[in-house]
């Protein structure tokens with residue numbers, strides 16, 4: 001067998017490319033010694049199951065599948081909830097790629113299978129060889145907990161951990177590549193392989209990504225809330241002209257921000273530098289000032305930095321707080337405090353520019369639910385963003401990315417963006433089916449996109465929007481568009497919940513309950529139920545209301561309502577985009 005040349009545009013990094021070249025060279029002798037068939041149907045299948053909320057794990061699963069196929073393996077890529085427990089326990093080769101959501105919770109499309117496998121009655125899995133890749137963010141207390149839970153449970157059930165779990169922080173590209181290029185060869189060992197190296201996934205890979213974002217210009221930055229509102233929510237449009245990029249309603253757009261120059265200057269002053277100190281960043285020299293503006297997270301304090309400030313401050317009380325088992329106390333202390341607040345609180349600490357930078361995390365992109373339909377607006381992409389501004393500890397604080405877009409970007413700025421597909425958050429393929437969209441606040445974003453999409457497709461299915469915010473007079477964003485959609489018949493039903501227009505708060509879930517009978521009839525008619533916006537409170541309360549409605553209007557017990565909702569989840573008729 002001839003060692004194939006790995007094409008230049010194949011989806012591998014240099015390490016993988018070198019390794020793959022070696023693999024194919026080695027495969028010749030391996031096949032001579034070991035393999036009596038190269039029939040595709042006989043090749044080993046590895047099951048690559050992902051749990052995702054915003055698409056990262058799914059995209060990594062597809063990368064792993066591409067590498068597996070290039071090793072002659074068959075790859076079965078599925079979301080965890082597309083698999084029944086009976087099927088899972090028969091799998092011999094299993095890779096789990098899963099993110100963590102909420103506070104250490106499973107992402108939505110992994111919950112059902114997790115409930116099944118974590119039950120005492122779950123069968124053993126002694127014939128399974130597996131490895132887990134966990135995605136997470138170290139700024140959360142329960143880092144990568146969903147991955148940890150899966151890893152522990154599979155091991156408890158007797159499955160053989162072929163390769164140790166890797167827990168990835170927000171910069172997951174390198175550890176992910178390392179995991180794939182280690183675990184796939186282990187899964188391939190001794191396998192009957194197919195000779196067909198598929199690169200179909202390579203062709204589907206997005207042209208622009210985190211490491212290679214698209215540089216665009218802003219076309220529109222418009223205030224949606226009124227000048228007198230207690231909130232600031234803005235509408236943005238970015239150009240896609242010449243990019244060849246396309247997107248679907250339901251996808252997210254990631255924006256790579258730059259830090260506010262005023263905050264950079266204040267931090268430089270607080271660490272008693274002048275900003276001109278040259279620093280090596282990714283083998284390039286740049287000034288401290290430039291590095292802080294473009295490369296590092298300088299707002300949200302990370303654990304290492306907090307610990308180092310505590311060490312250097314010598315402050316006993318602060319050190320006690322950090323070491324305390326009671327995480328709530330530390331969270332309470334940190335709420336509303338940014339890195340500058342900590343530096344100002346302990347002005348005596350001595351830290352060099354290089355030491356300070358070494359303690360910072362890389363500046364991350366922020367995700368935004370796209371508020372336009374790519375079919376109606378192929379040349380641009382729209383966002384609906386609440387500007388984060390608050391006063392605490394005697395200073396005005398600004399969210400990095402939301403105010404980068406609001407205050408710093410102008411028509412001459414190059415803004416770096418890339419898309420994250422969210423394949424489960426989609427309007428139904430069947431245009432005749434009804435949809436219910438619950439999206440208070442900026443949660444309305446993807447539903448503006450859904451309505452545009454349904455309008456463009458001339459979908460005959462009914463559309464019901466439940467929207468709300470603080471006050472009708474100042475916060476009824478997109479009011480003109482929404483009313484026009486009611487007039488032209490695209491929006492069949494609209495329920496509004498303005499929470500602060502009366503003494504008692506009224507929320508979207510109150511509107512759901514008021515109209516429970518009709519909502520249940522939409523669900524019975526095959527309706528999909530979508531939720532977008534705040535994950536911490538709203539989405540949980542809406543979930544509770546949904547169960548109550550099904551129980552009451554479907555004459556069901558609480559357990560039957562849970563079953564009903566689970567079935568909706570399996571059919572992808574209950575999907576959420578919550579943050």
Ligand SMILES: Cc1cc2nc3c(=O)[nH]c(=O)nc-3n(C[C@H](O)[C@H](O)[C@H](O)COP(=O)(O)OP(=O)(O)OC[C@H]3O[C@@H](n4cnc5c(N)ncnc54)[C@H](O)[C@@H]3O)c2cc1C
Nearest residue numbers: 336366367368369384385386390399400401402442445579
């Ligand atoms: C999939 C997804 C979709 C999203 N879609 C949207 C969307 O459509 N629209 C939208 O507006 N956002 C959306 N977000 C949120 C968005 O990604 C950012 O988190 C948000 O814009 C804030 O980012 P920032 O950089 O401006 O603020 P950051 O610099 O990240 O600061 C935010 C932090 O500031 C602190 N903070 C905020 N408010 C206060 C306060 N009042 N008091 C004290 N501390 C406070 C908190 O620690 C908070 O975590 C989405 C998130 C995800 C994951």
Ligand SMILES: NC(=O)c1ccc[n+]([C@@H]2O[C@H](COP(=O)([O-])OP(=O)(O)OC[C@H]3O[C@@H](n4cnc5c(N)ncnc54)[C@H](OP(=O)(O)O)[C@@H]3O)[C@@H](O)[C@H]2O)c1
Nearest residue numbers: 386388440441442443468469470499507533534537538541
């Ligand atoms: N990471 C960030 O910094 C960041 C930035 C932007 C948004 N977000 C998240 O995204 C969410 C959306 O923000 P937003 O400004 O668009 O709107 P929001 O703050 O969620 O407010 C929208 C409406 O929802 C109401 N609401 C509050 N609690 C609710 C509950 N339990 N159930 C139902 N409705 C509830 C609010 O009422 P009241 O306010 O009157 O109670 C308001 O009327 C935020 O809550 C936040 O979690 C985070």
Ligand SMILES: Cc1cc2nc3c(=O)[nH]c(=O)nc-3n(C[C@H](O)[C@H](O)[C@H](O)COP(=O)(O)O)c2cc1C
Nearest residue numbers: 052053054055056057099100104136137140143144
């Ligand atoms: C609302 C929200 C909650 C999160 N909660 C956690 C958490 O508790 N622990 C953690 O390690 N990561 C947490 N994360 C980080 C995600 O796991 C991380 O961003 C991951 O890359 C997402 O991958 P996905 O796109 O496959 O869902 C959270 C992210 C968001 C937006």
